[in-house]
Amino acid sequence: MKKQVNVESGPQPLRERILHAAMETFMEHGYVEASTLKIATRAQVSKRELYALFGNKQAMLSACIADRAGRMQFPSLLPPPSSREELAAMLSRLGATALREVSHPAVMAVFRLAIVEAQRAPEVAVTLEAARQSIRTVVRDILVEAQSAGLIGAGDPSDMGNRYLALLWGDLMVSILLRIREAPGAAEIDRRVRKAAEDFLSLYPEPKSPARPRRQSRG
Structure with a gap:
């Protein structure tokens, strides 16, 4: 009879303990040199x-990245915005979550790992990119709803979403990756999300209502 693994073994649940060890080993030795024996x-x-x-080392890395991505807690279904003010508020809430979670030291460590291992282990970057796509998808879906409600003009919602995220981040991520600066605090995050939403709505104004034809006066 096959013996079941006790997933609650030790002071931490077994799965959590393995993922924590895996992440530390990846950071210390690199993805390629981080053997399953070292992790175990x-x-x-x-x-x-x-x-x-x-099942394998890549599955552990995927789980590590998914664990961080899951903390963003982006709802899969959001009510459509009913005004441009509500659209700005929705973008700001999502932007604040993205800034806070993506700039976390553990996530930045994964980005650095993906850069270092790009040649030897391209699957690291592929796994990370899949997690990043979830942010872009949520932003795009919000903008699709905003277009349907007539809050912003015509255009490709994916391109619009990328523009919003570019306004949100600026060169912040590069600076953190290079260790030039630390992750932003609450005050800076608040300032960034408000400015990004304001600039985005300036770029994509509300469509003008078609002019009504004038009635001709009867002489």
Whole structure:
């Protein structure tokens, strides 16, 4: 009879302990050199227990990235905005979550890992890009609803969403990746999301209503 793995073993749940050890090992040794044996040793588990939860090393990295992405808590279905003020508020809430979570040191470490391992392990970048796509998808869906409600003019919602995210981030991510500066605090995040929403709505004004034909006077 096959013995079941105790996923609640130790002071932390087993899965959480393995992922924490995996992330530390990836950061210390790089993705290619981070063997499953090193991860299992750091997590204080057997390789059998490790493989029972994760089929391979890439699955562990994917789980690490998905764990951080899940903390963004972007709702899959949002009520359509009913005004431009409401649209700005929705973009600001999503923008604040993205800035806070993506600039987290653990997430920045994954970005650096993807850059370093781009040649030897391109699957790291592919996994990370899939997580980033979730942010762009939510922004795009909001803008689709805004267009349907007549709040912004015609255009490609994906391109619009990318423009909003560019306004939101500026060169912040590069500066953090280069360790030139730290992650933004609450005050800076608030300032950035308000300015990004304001600039975005300036770029995409509300469509003008078609002019009504004048009635001809009867002489």
